[in-house]
Amino acid sequence: MSEQEQIWMCDNCNIPLQPDKVDVAYMGNAFPVELLKCPNCGLVFIPEDLALGKMVDVEKQLEDK
């Protein structure tokens, strides 16, 4: 288990998050991204640097397409 996986728990299901493919969508485009996810309820984790970095770039690209 990676460091991140050990850190993050789903509070409700009380189990650690695990890497999984998650569909992320914007402006009618959906694509799979590997994220930490609760194997039971599907709650996901998006780290701050991803949200403010790569995701913003992709959002901008899709907005200008």
Next chain:
Amino acid sequence: MDQKELFALEQQCIQECAPPCTAACPIHVDVRAMLAETARGDFSAALKIYQKSVPFPHILSRVCDQPCQNVCRRGEIEESIAIRALERATVNHGELPEEKKRPMPKRSGYVAVVGGGISGLTVAYDLARKGYKITIYEAGPELGGGLWKADRDYLPAEVIREDVEVIYELGVEVDLNTLIDQIHLAELRSGFDAIYIAVGPHATENFELERDQYGIIKVDPVTFATSMDGVFAGGGLLWGIEMHSSVTSISEGRRAGISIDRYLQKVSVTASRVNEGPHASCLYTDISEVGPRSLIVMGDPDFGYEWHEAIQEAKRCIQCECMECVKACEYLREFGRYPRRYVREIYNNLSIVKGTRYANTFINSCSLCGLCAEICPENLDMGAVNLKARQAMVTQNRMPASAHDFGLRDMQFSNSDKFLMARNAPGTTASDYVLFPGCQLSASSPEHVERVYGDLQQQLPDSRVGLMLGCCGAPANWAGRPDQFESILAAWRTHLQAMGNPKLVLPCSSCYQVFQKHLPDVEIVSLWDFFDEHGLPADVTVTNRTVSIHDPCSTRYEGHMQDSIRHILGRLGYQIEELPRSRERTTCCSYGGMMWLANPNLAEKVVQKRIQEGEADYVTYCAMCRDNFVGRGKRTWHILDLIYNQGIDEQATRRGPNYSQRHENRARLKHHLLTEIWGETMDGSQPYESIQLNIAEEVQARLEQRLILVEDIQRVIEYAERTRRKLLNRQTGHYLAYYRPNTVTYWVEYLPDGDAFTIFNAYSHRMEVPGSGSQ
């Protein structure tokens, strides 16, 4: 925007008009570019530019009568640029790379040129290079015609011979000592496909062509066609003067050459032939700031400028261009071009079906303030172009959500039950006047709104004064959403009708602009005009300070409002130091058009530029202008700060509320007014609103920069706590939850702390991920 509109807009921007020198030049030498290269010391590049227009550079750079000099803008300050001398320097000091021998194009067509002067030689040069077969008939023993009559000191024989050598190199057949001016033209015509007659002013020709009353051959002034099909004429014979103007003769030869080429290609000889000869320049150049720089005197007039002299002389060129709007507008400067290019980019952006829309940010960054239109000699309004473009993007469903979303939601908040209200004064059923303070004054200085309302009632004892709270709808207009805008306007219309069509009293000039332009039936008065007419409401302490006025951009054409503010300041005892750009040339604080949302970096530059334009403290009469300036450390008062608080120092440095506090202030204002004045209570608060948050100042600043409101955080926590959908960080023990209450997914890191919640961090994104509880 269709192509016709695009073309009209492109025409409106004159930046690409030829400068006066080039326009006045019969062959349109690009003098400005040539001198720019010379000033850099690159004579070869300058020569390349010169030779592009000039077939015989050694000759013309000595004998040109330089009509360019008369119109040179430098000449309005002192002596014009010595353009011909610089052309000669270019020829003397520049070198052209050996031209690669290209296989000559071949075109079928055999052209006779009658007369080997500079006009005939130009036709031969141009047409031979196009691949036509040419024969020149010259009466004299050498090519050159009238050039041989010029002063030999000026134009030595070897210069003529060297330059005309190119005619032989181009394979032109030359029949010297051949006088053919007495033969029948029809006979000559039968041996050729076209003829150019350029026999000079004193020839004894007797060709059977139509002539004017002085016996000069009649030609079409554009095509140089004579009365005989396929026969063209030009040069000195049309003018009757020897060496009248070599450059004009070259120009006529060139234009006749174009006609002959088209005639032989069997296409229209007359179509789209504008500005081929000398014409007036449409370029505007402000030379008021150009400093003096005297003419460089040649050390050796026989040789002409030495290279270092030429460089200095070329540096005197003003490099005429317009760029008026770009100089004045930080936004137009930011993108590195000028409106003619910008409108083309906007057009392309709107026409793209598949591919990247590069101009989205450009279109959304404009403050729509109208300064460019005011400054432009042709009144081109990029704001109007951008607003239409935004509307088109919305219609095409191509407007980036991130551009205006936050501003539109702020507007929706203001027009929700949280803030929206319309009331007649207690105990009345209609109103004569209604105060409409707008959303931002209410957010920024709610206490002023309450005070103004009370004072209006006092100042109008015989009138019924009502109150209406909400946002006028300007953000919807700026965002290019006419449907949304219209429905807000319709709501105002309904409210005002129900109140008996009162007169609206408006402190905000953006609201004023909206009502004036879009609800012209509603009677409106600016609060400042009202105060100017009815007197100031409070007892004023007269001060003796100097301030500068920042006129909000929405008052650009509201001189009466600007006057009222100056009168009010006068009454309060303030001395006014006008900013260099004020009144109709005022600039936007960066709030207009939602520039601050679409392009925060540019907005920062715009505000910084404005606050550095004046040393004195600023006074303005728009809450957003005030808050933007104070936020960057510029001491600025809202005019109401001066009227009600005697301009105490704390008011000039009081930072405006953050985005969450703006909501809160509006909601509180409504609540307070309803309770205090109308004795009503507000109902319908949402469960999340009762959630108490502890947010450290440093976290608060981060939220502000990320456009995350307290209510967004409250919603996330309410959702997470209710559904138990949250993550636990085992290292920190903090919870992390996410929720998407609108078009944004918010993430909040928090911990419960008694009845409240401590917030450690929050961030957001627009992409949708599973589990965000979006409705």
